[in-house]
Amino acid sequence: MPFADLREFLAFLETKGELLRIREEVDPMFGIAAYIRKTSDIQGPALYFESVKGSSVPVVGGLFATTKRLLLALGAPDHAQAVRLLVESMENPIAPVLVPGGLCKEVVYTGDEVDLGKLPIPTYSSKDGGPFITMGVAISRDPETRIRNVGLYRLQVKGKRRLGLNAQQLSQQLYRVEAKNLGVPVAIAIGTIPELLIGSQWHAPYGVDELGFACAIHRAPIELTKATTVDLEVPASAEIIIEGTVLPKEREIEGPFGEFTGYYQPAVPKPVIEVTAITHRKRPIYLAGLTGMPTTDNHVLKQGSIEASYHLALKRNFPGVKAVHVPNCGGANFLLIVSMKKSQQFEARSLIAAAMSLAGPKYVIVVDDDVDVYDLEKVLWAVSNRSQPDEDVIMLPRLLGAPLDPSAKSRRTMSAMGIDATIPLDRPFPDMVEIPGIDKVPDFWRK
Template sequence: MGGEMSLRTFLAELEKNNPTEFLRIREPVALDYEISALAMEMDRRKRSPVLLFDNVQGSSFPVLANLFASRRNFAAALGIGEEVLIEDLARRSDQVIEPVLSKTGAVQEVVHRNDAADLGKLPIMVHFAEDAGRYITNAIVIAKDPDSGVRNASFHRMQVKGPRRLGTSLHSRRHLWNYVERNDAKDQPTPILIVIGAHPLFTFGGLWKGPINVDEYAVIGGLMGRGLDMVPALTVPLEAPAHAEIVIEGHILPKLREPEGPFAEFTGYASERSTQHVIEVTAITHRRDAIYHDIVPGISEEHTLLLAVPQEARLLRTLRQHYQNVTKVAYPKSGTCRMHAYIAMKNPAPGQAKNAAAVALGDDLSLKMVVVVDDDVEVLDDSDVLWAMCTRMQADDDISVIRNAMGAILDPSNRGGLTAKMIVDATRPAGHFPQRHTFPAQAVARARELMTRI
């Protein structure tokens, strides 16, 4: 089976292999605002180190932030180079390996049940001034289909309402929403686990989108290349990842709704939209020296990249089912890593760029704009895409607008859930067209070699 695959083993590898991008902060920091403010300041300075805070005031737990603020760390989790990140993630997303059940696991070294399960003992913070309160942002919710027993893993924000009470929003209205709706109809609670701090490949599994009949613990196993180690939960009929840092056990209560939010969302705005579901906590388990992993919300580099990278892999896989000449896709930060997409194609036939963009819009309802470019344009570079739009596009022929389509609920500009969608064909026009200036491959390789020494 190999050694333990956990958050802490991954952090140890990162610190060993790239110590300049792993910052241990031993100065005292306040729990509220200061951690998120530092991460956002790193973003502004175009820096993306992992931040591990060893001295958080009022907490015995170290706090981890900024783990996913660079594509470099996504690639490291997969053990590959950054240049093949999306290709590899797309390939692994089609694989499944069943989980492995054990009797005990490190995540249950410390157990707090019922009234002893106090959320106030965890370093749950206020991130932004507009937030309604303290939020668990790295909350991967595990639940089972009430009929088939298939497991689902998904991210949902969690507002602390009391020592054993959380408010959450299921506004993505996907599988967990479906489970809760069915249980509500029977006036039954929905058992859940909230996983905080796991190997990054477990996190990727929480962002996977696929059919409702696929067990997502098996998807996580496929990403890991081995079965996920799990242990029986103590108070709910579910299985917890054995090597996680912290797990909260509980139930989503049937038919009960309470105000939740506002909360700083990926759009850069404080969102008041919420389904207002309520969770009752029945137990908290954790490792003896647990690390609390926080994701700075809002439009932070970490939050937006977590949205972008798995969705890029999904969209690449979808597009290639129709067009093998799609070479690359990107969800740019300028489009919140959610509402704009760039697609690169090799020698697209006339009209093919618009067809590919239409497939993307149909696959991801959150998209508002899709720009298609040739494969000589770097879709991870906004300026290169804008250059292609400037020099290869004419607005009267190359822009298409679809009115009153379903859009992202969290888009503050949407009109009752409806939005306009835009397709931009920024590929080279047919016929004779100037060539982009280039260098011989040997000269580029030599320049890159020199850059490593100067």
């Protein structure tokens, strides 16, 4: 649903009972994380921390701790329609619009005035290497093609003006130019409209500007304004903007960090950002987000975009694909469930082979289109009743795997297993039980 800024989304959530104010002082060192962990585990409300130890800036967290709030952000009545909206948005991008000025520049700090320590940046898990910015949308350009990239990457606070960077395509931009001693200017937007956060989660091919996707989710151009110290445009209504440059040929130890798998990612050398400006709205709000054992902000926020991109990739060759689910328990990554209307014997098996090549799904389950992929009990019912392990399980060793799999024998390797839980077409299958008149029962449980 189009929101003008984060504050509008928060006000909307408050009217739905989906945002709770915490008035007692909370410590950014583990305290905020503990609260978000708790609300995530009980599928509770997002939290507005009014009083944060050591900072005058309030913090919002757990915004995407539940799928319900992701659907509220998208204005989608259910999970399937949310994915449909995201698929349509990937196929029909909208360009952003440049506006003069912008609330995000109401207060400006540059050069020596910059101090990341003034922001209430939380430390999340006990062995984390320090405080991490986890919900900052990084905007940058390929220095040669000037094509924009938008991604959300954790940033470790390393000093008043220094951040550690653990990035995918932003790092690729750096690798392309650093031999010429060039850095990559970057702007990090914290506290944006939810559509931009969701849009940042499309792992699009290098050279695709994810802002087009974000604007399509927003159903209108997102307003951008010129950044202050870098040649980039930033979301005008963001709460906080951090500007800087990813430095060429510099690496520093980054991490450890408690990751979405529920395990730590160890500390290794990573690129570094030198911060040149912090700008913010008057009385800014800092947006925190938890990563850790499912389910957290990390899983819910990326889930829809991953499902939409898998849906597009698989549908191209398998037109019978109906729905795609990457459950949070699989890190919204390692486990993929697809429903399809099968028209050929073995079609589901071929789909499994295709899905295994997406370098993420380690387990792939395919069900018929009468099974709701978002209902894990029904999915496991189909596995239990419609498949035989000797015929319907496919195992492939030695494949390219997703990063961070704690069980991988070496980096980015995996084996994969598929279960074809669709009804075989080459032999009779029993009739499913049904009860006539179920559609005529009134909603007697509704008050």
